[in-house]
Amino acid sequence: MMVLRRKTGEAIRIGDDIRIVIQEIQHGTSIRIAIDAPIHVPVHRLEIYQIIQQENRASSDTHALQWLQQRSKQP
């Protein structure tokens, strides 16, 4: 993993089209960052994204349609 040292107001660029700016450092424990990315690149807090990933995988199944068909047959 690459590690960079940046100050408030400085930026990082990833590829041609992603820019991350350090906006503010609060109480030395958290930082506020701005992310400029193309619309097809989703940006989320990691812990929330991982939860949704897991739930999507748990909800998705090749038998989803079969389940729906069986449900439809019931009165």
Add this chain to the structure above:
Amino acid sequence: MIAQSNLQQGEFIFPQGIAGFQDAHRFGFIYEGHGDMTCMQCIDHPEAAFILTPWDTERLQSPPTLSEDHLTCLQGSSQAPVDYAHLMWMLVLNPFADQQWVTANLKAPIILNLETRRGIQYIRHNTGLNLRFPWAPQPQLAASSA
């Protein structure tokens, strides 16, 4: 009932994919003829198949406000601003996790633009939202209690 006729008129593009299925961008809808659930099937990845149901304002109140980024994603190549009348909010159901209930993911609903045929999964950062909200009894239980 779902406005199925419009849903099934061709594919929807999800520019951002779906969390856990980043390469899944093209989806079609399969409806079994009655009820309020439909299957959203990825065209390129058979394992990415979800059961969806429309957002229920009576149970959940109005859907949340969309950001400019979300609207841009739903706008697609259209130059016109997104018409809210063409947006359809849906919940991803999980029929496989619980023996008693089909659960609904309130944290990450699906939004479809019926006009531009674009879709997104809107991941909400409110931590209090229920990932497995009891939505409907499992079909066999519902049938036995009827």
